[in-house]
Amino acid sequence: MGSEVGMRVLITGARGFVGPYVCDALRNICGRDCVVVATSKDGGPHPAFGQIEALDVTDTAAVHDAIARHRPTHVIHLAAVAALGAAQADPQNTWRIHVGGALNVANAVLDKAPDCWLVHVGSGLVYGESAKAGRPLDESTLLAPLDDYAVTKAAADLALGALARHGLKCVRMRPFNHTGPGQTDAFAVPAFAMQIARIEAGLAEPVIRVGNLDAKRDFLDARDVANAYARVVSSSHDLAPNTIFNVASGVSWRMGDILDLLLAQSSARIVTEQDPLRLRPSDLPCIVGDATRARTLLGWAPEHRFEDTLAAVLADCRARVAKA
Numbered sequence: 001m002g003s004e005v006g007m008r009v010l011i012t013g014a015r016g017f018v019g020p021y022v023c024d025a026l027r028n029i030c031g032r033d034c035v036v037v038a039t040s041k042d043g044g045p046h047p048a049f050g051q052i053e054a055l056d057v058t059d060t061a062a063v064h065d066a067i068a069r070h071r072p073t074h075v076i077h078l079a080a081v082a083a084l085g086a087a088q089a090d091p092q093n094t095w096r097i098h099v100g101g102a103l104n105v106a107n108a109v110l111d112k113a114p115d116c117w118l119v120h121v122g123s124g125l126v127y128g129e130s131a132k133a134g135r136p137l138d139e140s141t142l143l144a145p146l147d148d149y150a151v152t153k154a155a156a157d158l159a160l161g162a163l164a165r166h167g168l169k170c171v172r173m174r175p176f177n178h179t180g181p182g183q184t185d186a187f188a189v190p191a192f193a194m195q196i197a198r199i200e201a202g203l204a205e206p207v208i209r210v211g212n213l214d215a216k217r218d219f220l221d222a223r224d225v226a227n228a229y230a231r232v233v234s235s236s237h238d239l240a241p242n243t244i245f246n247v248a249s250g251v252s253w254r255m256g257d258i259l260d261l262l263l264a265q266s267s268a269r270i271v272t273e274q275d276p277l278r279l280r281p282s283d284l285p286c287i288v289g290d291a292t293r294a295r296t297l298l299g300w301a302p303e304h305r306f307e308d309t310l311a312a313v314l315a316d317c318r319a320r321v322a323k324a
């Protein structure tokens, strides 16, 4: 895939789970000439990036200043409240970060670096209730988000779509579920794996507490999701501004089957127990994405077997428990 010369990619929210995967994907896909400017709310040293610059996306002046100073060719906007529970716990903060943050970045780009591409990382959850129709969700599916997380992600996505009509060169990504080593146990896969690791280490009774195991979700390895973002950066010159891309496998995994695959990798005898606190008021029964557009326009396809990803998450959780 041909890449643009002299790319400078500014990443917001780089300290989050996906940040280091995006860094690797940019190096692999866009080449060593691609300069990465990693930013996150608190900044500081980081194993993947060396140093991260402090940038709070809700601080309008700071965002304008960062875009003016770095004059990026691309921004990958990862900064978000990633876990649904945290988003739900403080909706006002979630609106401020998801919508206020995205608008700050978009307006700064329009003002200070109008040729810069803004890659917005939204969510496959923006389709919400439309998933009940039972068909794979493509980019033309009606947005019908159900909770504060998904509503604010949809609002930001739509706001940037409107700004594209005023010249913003944005690409709106809608990733479905993804996991990998480094994800916190606020998410289902590491929540299961971390409990197994703690039980194996004798740190917890042999009972694993879970939420809705009947939910079916479209899962990818975080590396495959990061590859899609990097491919957007490397091929932006061929893309129409305001293109929307789902990032999905097209395969839906029952959460209970994911748990069984993890448990099969452990010799510990573990009992499963439902924890009412882990159940959600609105949990869609089945979500499957259609990423035909990303496959066609970006030449993207998932490269990692999900079973291998699960094994890697469990190994990571075991290592984290051993280190603690």
Ligand SMILES: Nc1nc2c(ncn2[C@@H]2O[C@H](COP(=O)(O)OP(=O)(O)O[C@H]3O[C@H](CO)[C@@H](O)[C@H](O)[C@@H]3O)[C@@H](O)[C@H]2O)c(=O)[nH]1
Pocket (backbone or CB within 6 Å): 082, 083, 084, 122, 123, 124, 125, 175, 176, 177, 178, 185, 186, 187, 188, 189, 191, 192, 209, 210, 211, 212, 213, 215, 216, 217, 255, 278, 279, 280, 283
């Ligand atoms: N977190 C969690 N979820 C559980 C558990 N047990 C079952 N689940 C179910 O497992 C499914 C996946 O939950 P999460 O891993 O927490 O992910 P998510 O809420 O679906 O959101 C993820 O995917 C979105 C895109 O589809 C992302 O936008 C979002 O940031 C996140 O990565 C949900 O149906 C949830 O109810 C548990 O113990 N913990």
